Amino acid sequence: MSTSxxxxxxxxxxxxxxxxxxxxxNGSSRTIGPVHDLERHLPQDWWRRLFNSxxxxxxxxxxxxxxxxxxxxxxxxxxxxxxxxxxxLDLCCGQGRHxxxxxxxxxxxxxxxxxxxxxxxxxxxxxxxxGLSVAFHEGDARRFRLPANSFHCVALMGNSFGYFEREEDDxxxxxxxxxxxxxxxxxxxxxxxxxxxxxxxxxxxxxxIDQNHLVCRERSVSADGTRMISRExxxxxxxxxxxxxxxxxxxxxxxxxxxxLEQVGFRxxxxxxxxxxxxxxxxxxxxxxxxxxxxxxxxxxTVAVAKSAPPFPEVxxxxxxxxxxxxxxxxxxxxxxxxxxxxRMKRALPEMPxxxxxxxxxxxxxxxxxxxxxxxxxxxxxxxGYDNDAFQELHVPAILEMLNIPYSGAGPACLGFCYNKAxxxxxxxxxxxxxxxxxxxxxxxxxxxLPSVFPALVKPNYGDSSLxxxxxxxxxxxxxxxxxxxKLRNELPGRPVLIQEFLSGAEYSVGIxxxxxxxxxxxxxxxxxxxxxxxxxxxxxxxESKWDPTSPYWTQxxxxxxxLHEEQKRRLIDRSILLFERxxxxxxxxFDFRADASGxxxxxxxxxxxxxxxxxxxxxxxxxxxxxxxxxxRMIISAAQDRIxxxxxxxxxxxxxxxxxxxxxxxxxxxxxxxxxxxxxxxTCAAP
Numbered sequence: 001m002s003t004s005x006x007x008x009x010x011x012x013x014x015x016x017x018x019x020x021x022x023x024x025x026n027g028s029s030r031t032i033g034p035v036h037d038l039e040r041h042l043p044q045d046w047w048r049r050l051f052n053s054x055x056x057x058x059x060x061x062x063x064x065x066x067x068x069x070x071x072x073x074x075x076x077x078x079x080x081x082x083x084x085x086x087x088x089l090d091l092c093c094g095q096g097r098h099x100x101x102x103x104x105x106x107x108x109x110x111x112x113x114x115x116x117x118x119x120x121x122x123x124x125x126x127x128x129x130x131g132l133s134v135a136f137h138e139g140d141a142r143r144f145r146l147p148a149n150s151f152h153c154v155a156l157m158g159n160s161f162g163y164f165e166r167e168e169d170d171x172x173x174x175x176x177x178x179x180x181x182x183x184x185x186x187x188x189x190x191x192x193x194x195x196x197x198x199x200x201x202x203x204x205x206x207x208x209i210d211q212n213h214l215v216c217r218e219r220s221v222s223a224d225g226t227r228m229i230s231r232e233x234x235x236x237x238x239x240x241x242x243x244x245x246x247x248x249x250x251x252x253x254x255x256x257x258x259x260x261l262e263q264v265g266f267r268x269x270x271x272x273x274x275x276x277x278x279x280x281x282x283x284x285x286x287x288x289x290x291x292x293x294x295x296x297x298x299x300x301x302t303v304a305v306a307k308s309a310p311p312f313p314e315v316x317x318x319x320x321x322x323x324x325x326x327x328x329x330x331x332x333x334x335x336x337x338x339x340x341x342x343x344r345m346k347r348a349l350p351e352m353p354x355x356x357x358x359x360x361x362x363x364x365x366x367x368x369x370x371x372x373x374x375x376x377x378x379x380x381x382x383x384x385g386y387d388n389d390a391f392q393e394l395h396v397p398a399i400l401e402m403l404n405i406p407y408s409g410a411g412p413a414c415l416g417f418c419y420n421k422a423x424x425x426x427x428x429x430x431x432x433x434x435x436x437x438x439x440x441x442x443x444x445x446x447x448x449x450l451p452s453v454f455p456a457l458v459k460p461n462y463g464d465s466s467l468x469x470x471x472x473x474x475x476x477x478x479x480x481x482x483x484x485x486x487k488l489r490n491e492l493p494g495r496p497v498l499i500q501e502f503l504s505g506a507e508y509s510v511g512i513x514x515x516x517x518x519x520x521x522x523x524x525x526x527x528x529x530x531x532x533x534x535x536x537x538x539x540x541x542x543x544e545s546k547w548d549p550t551s552p553y554w555t556q557x558x559x560x561x562x563x564l565h566e567e568q569k570r571r572l573i574d575r576s577i578l579l580f581e582r583x584x585x586x587x588x589x590x591f592d593f594r595a596d597a598s599g600x601x602x603x604x605x606x607x608x609x610x611x612x613x614x615x616x617x618x619x620x621x622x623x624x625x626x627x628x629x630x631x632x633x634r635m636i637i638s639a640a641q642d643r644i645x646x647x648x649x650x651x652x653x654x655x656x657x658x659x660x661x662x663x664x665x666x667x668x669x670x671x672x673x674x675x676x677x678x679x680x681x682x683x684t685c686a687a688p
Contacts, residue, residue: 064097068277072190073101076155079272079295080186081344083614084108085628086152089180091173092141092160096123096134103132111146113139142172144180149301151180152628155188159288162191162250167226167260170250174264183301184350187266189294190275194251196290197228212237226250254292266296300350310354311645312377312406315637317349318396319361320384328390328467330547337549344614344629345381351630355637363387370403377644378407379637381612391462393419393609408640410608414584421461421498424606427582433575434602438500441485450481451499457540458484461496466543468492471553474502474538503602504539505595508562510576511610511621513588513635515643520580521635522573523621527562559617561624572601579606587640590618612636 076098082088084106090099093112100123102110112134114120123136139145141160154177162170177187198221206216214237219230227248234243252260258269272295277288319342320326322334329335349357357379360369363386378400385393394412401412410418417423425435439451440461455476460468468488475481481499488497507528514520530539533556544551562569576591583589583606590610595601610618614629622632 069097069101089151089154091156095119098157099134110134112136113144153186157190181298185298187296193292195253261296265299268297270295314376315355315357316375317359317379318382321363324388326388341613348630380407380409406644414608428603436500441497455502457500457502461498469542503594503596507594509617510591524624525562526621529558532556559620588636
């Protein structure tokens with residue numbers, strides 16, 4: 001290639017997360033000398049024989065570049081909002097570079113389709129050698145054989161669109177993608193910026209790709225201005241010309257491709273900016289140099305609603321108010337990660353066609369809105385509290401009860417009680433649930449006796465979201481204790497403090513969906529993995545882990561399914577259900593436990609209406625079970641509506657807390673009957 005960085009690297013219509021598919025279109029190494037009119041020599045089906053070992057050699061600096069692949073997959077995951085249990089189709093997957101990287105990053109249901117038998121077989125060998133589970137198939141991008149309505153995302157990466165002679169074939173590719181996408185599923189499309197390429201291509205270029213191979217290219221725009229035509233001659237220093245081939249790609253301008261997507265039926269088209277590649281040879285990047293990265297949503301499909309329709313199909317989602325200050329959040333206001341969480345939730349809810357959603361987040365007019373247009377049912381996700389005041393979280397359900405509006409989650413009494421951590425621990429001790437040793441400290445009491453057991457954890461008695469708990473909250477000396485108490489006295493004046501023994505063992509969370517009487521669905525137990533945390537930092541889930549994306553607590557802490565003996569797991573679940581009922585939780589709750597130095601597991605927190613965000617503990621636990629974010633939200637809505645319906649029919653009391661026993665499955669896990677329709681995204685949790 002040339003040193004210009006602008007060759008026409010293109011890809012075949014069924015192939016390959018790469019760039020310039022430049023193998024002999026006619027299967028011959030015969031050369032024809034200089035060509036004035038490249039278009040006249042272009043075979044109609046040049047892409048059928050282009051993708052083989054020579055392609056990987058000539059394009060290897062880009063398409064066999066791990067750094068390029070990781071960047072592209074990270075952009076895909078971020079832009080689409082992929083979840084580990086999403087079903088993803090990597091169309092024109094080539095040698096599987098994006099598919100395999102997705103699998104490496106933990107995505108469990110990845111399928112690759114490509115026209116090139118050589119590349120598909122290579123992808124299968126690579127998956128097997130790396131121990132990665134990806135299903136690879138041969139197929140034409142216009143008519144591949146996969147079930148309709150079966151994928152949450154189709155990714156067409158690596159500049160793999162626009163190789164057919166006729167534009168109507170490109171439309172057929174998009175129609176096939178639409179067919180296999182689920183309702184509101186996402187297409188991610190990476191293709192050359194046609195306007196940019198028309199003014200930046202080099203008519204001729206050459207480069208050495210290794211010590212033996214020289215590649216020479218000619219290129220021109222087609223007579224009608226719609227395609228880039230390229231010729232590539234690969235010369236071996238001893239064997240002479242080994243490949244002489246022609247290929248082409250359609251040059252879509254942004255508005256042109258957006259119009260085509262809309263004509264096919266896609267909506268919500270988003271431009272995520274330019275996608276740039278890097279070459280390890282630091283030379284020609286061709287058509288990979290400057291690409292567009294677009295996402296678009298498939299149409300909402302009309303599906304048959306289950307025979308037993310939900311009792312309240314009209315759902316009003318109540319959120320925190322992004323217009324108001326929020327003392328819990330970083331900087332005292334809604335941040336980009338908060339808005340991303342809300343957007344993820346709004347993208348997940350339409351996956352439930354049995355419900356119709358509207359959203360309320362303006363607290364200034366909240367009561368008037370509720371009175372003037374009373375909701376059938378409220379999904380209460382306002383964990384910020386009324387007017388974004390955490391002390392007024394209980395006010396939201398109180399308002400709903402005064403207006404006689406049914407809603408999801410805990411009632412005001414439960415929220416108020418659980419906001420006081422000392423009260424929760426007193427109840428836990430009364431029912432024989434182990435708790436840490438602790439001292440209640442009133443900062444106004446200057447004569448209080450401070451404990452002498454170290455290390456200790458110092459935390460506010462009131463509140464959630466780990467407000468007031470930082471890395472300095474773990475103290476090892478009386479001097480550190482007094483210093484942190486002074487810090488809390490200044491930052492949270494008048495708020496009582498708990499001084500607890502610091503539990504240094506494994507940390508677990510138990511998630512419950514359901515209600516007494518109708519049974520419980522207990523999610524797989526979660527364990528916090530602190531092993532990647534910087535040395536010297538205490539192992540805690542403090543404020544930084546939930547609200548500061550720049551903190552190592554945000555980036556280095558991981559979550560995994562707990563590795564516990566069945567008896568230990570059974571004990572944690574039993575204690576969680578007992579707490580759920582005694583504290584009068586409703587619909588869903590999370591209970592956090594941690595072991596002390598001797599291995600005894602003790603209660604840390606009870607969390608009614610726990611964080612519902614896509615990257616929170618609750619959704620991680622659902623993911624361990626193979627559920628997606630929308631599945632979890634559906635379960636919560638269903639549990640709440642079942643409880644309300646039972647109360648209206650005279651079963652259970654106002655809290656939905658009857659005296660029924662939980663159903664259990666063969667593994668001893670409490671289970672809740674699922675709603676009739678089950679499928680095979682904060683106001684705002686920013687992190688688990």
